[in-house]
Amino acid sequence: MGGRREGPLMREKGQSLRGSRIAIAIVIGVLLGCVFAVFYPHGLFISDPPIRNRRIGHSDLKISSASCESSEKVDTLKSDILSLSEKNAELMKQVKDLTGKLRLAEQVKDHAEKQVLVLGKPHKAGPFGTVKGLRTNPAVVPDDSVNPRLAKVLEEVAVQNELIVALANSNVKAMLEVWFTSIKKVGITNYLVVALDDPIEEFCKSNGVPVYRRDPDEGVDTIGKTGGNHAVSGLKFRILREFLQLGYSVLLSDVDIVYLQNPFNYLYRDSDVESMTDGHNNMTAYGYNDVFDEPSMGWARYAHTMRIWVYNSGFFYIRPTIPSIELLDRVATRLSREKAWDQAVFNEELFFPSHPGYDGLHAAKRTMDFYLFMNSKVLFKTIRKDANLRKLKPVIVHVNYHPDKLPRMKAVVEFYVHGKQDALQSFPDGSE
Structure with a gap:
């Protein structure tokens, strides 16, 4: 059999057909590549899932460890905060x-600048006997932020920025009643009791007495609740400071005092401190020249000294000035460090002059009339025995010289208010 031979035409046709198929395949491949690229950007198969899982597991360990560390850090931060x-x-x-x-x-x-302005200007001296120095210090600028609650109370109670202030706890309840009853009798409205314990606060409220209860103060508050007369007397210097900083003048009063007239009608208000005296006559109350005799000195045996009986720290008028506040600070500071009587410290700071190692207080002071602002020594030793002096009516009587305070206070009321002429006769001059 002879083989079949293709002609040139058939060969060209077959080659053309194969070329078309290849071109179509290439086009289809490109199109499929584009489709997969769009829908499967990371490919059809993930080649390393085990590795990825292992990485995730390691991260989890790191996160767990970090959580523990974060918890400890949070606790530390809380402690630091x-x-x-x-x-x-x-x-x-x-x-x-x-x-x-x-x-x-x-x-x-x-204050210093004001003094410089006044003192710095040269002044000509006036005629003989007409020259007078400066006496009255300017008041401080009121500062309500010191004690807003007290400031509100004082706005309601004070008259012309001044008032009577007394500190009291339950130990002096009976005397306090005589005290505020006499004040009401005279018609005084600007007075305030600083209650040092709850029973006194309630007692004052029930009797229509203006009262201010201090905020609790550790240490100081204990003294106020349980302390006797001297302890409470020392506490008042610290408490009074706030009144002065708020811009109020205070007539500080112990509760062993009977009021017979309004004391504000008899004040001069020209000094930082205006105080009653423990003196009993003109010499002792207002000062005198006391001659000290030392024979061994021969020609110079006589030494002249100036003496005055102390101011009573249980009744004094104090203005809101820088020297007044400095006085309170000095006395309160010393009483917190020393075992001393507050009245002695009060007078030492007022009267001791500047000397090497010590700067004295530059405060103006005035002694009250001892017949008007009367202590119990003057009353029981002198007044009641003199027919003419018995006719005098004092502003107040302070039973400071005698321990039997309450019965003597009641006797003063009987004598001066109710007119019982023999009310004072049963008491001795001094204490027994």
Whole structure:
């Protein structure tokens, strides 16, 4: 059999057909590649899932470890925040104290500048006998931020920015009743009791007596509740400071006092401190030349001394000035450090002059009329025995010289208010 041979035409046709198929296949492949590229950008198969899983597991361990570390850090941060909060509170307290001191320093500076303005100007001296020096210090700028609650109370109670103030606890309840009853009888409205315990606060409210209850103060508050006369007497210097900073003049009063007239009608108000005296006559009350005799000195045996009986720290009028506040600070500071009688310290700070190692207080002072602002020594030793002096009506009587205070206070009321002429006769001059 002879083989079949293709012609040239058939060969060309077959080659053309194969070329078309290849071209179509290429086009189809490109199109499929584009489709897969769009829908499967990361390929059809993931070649390393185990590795990926292992990486995730390792990360989980890291996250778990980090969570523990984060928890510890959070606790540490909380502790640090608490510590910082406590330090911040302490710093705020220090800032408040410094602000108060700065404000007072500014007032001192202002006071000093005013003095310089007055004293710095050259003045010609007037005619003989007409020259008078400066006496009255300017009042401080009121600062309600010191005690807003007290400031509100004082706005309601004070008259012309002044009032009577007494401190009291339950130990002096009976005397306090005689005290405020006599005040009401005279018609005085500007007075205030600083209650040092709850029973006294309630007692005052029930009797229509203006009262202010102090905020609790550790240490100081204990003295106020349980302390005797001297302890409470020392506490008053610290408490009075706020009244002065708020811009009020205070007539400080112990409760062993009977009021027979309005004391505000008899004040001069020309000094920082205006106080009653423990003196019993002109010499002892207002000062005298006391001659000290030392024979061994021969020609110079006589030494002249100036003496005055002390001011009574249980009844004095104090103005809101820088020297007054400095006086209260000095006395309160010394009483907190020394075992001393507050009246002795009060007088030492008022009267001791500047000397090497000590700067005296530059405060103006005035002694009250001892017949008007009468102590019980004057009354029982002198007044009741003199027919003419018995006709005098004092402004107040302070039973400061005698321990049997309550019966003597009642006797004073009977004598001066009810006119019972023999009410004072049964008592001895002094104490028994």
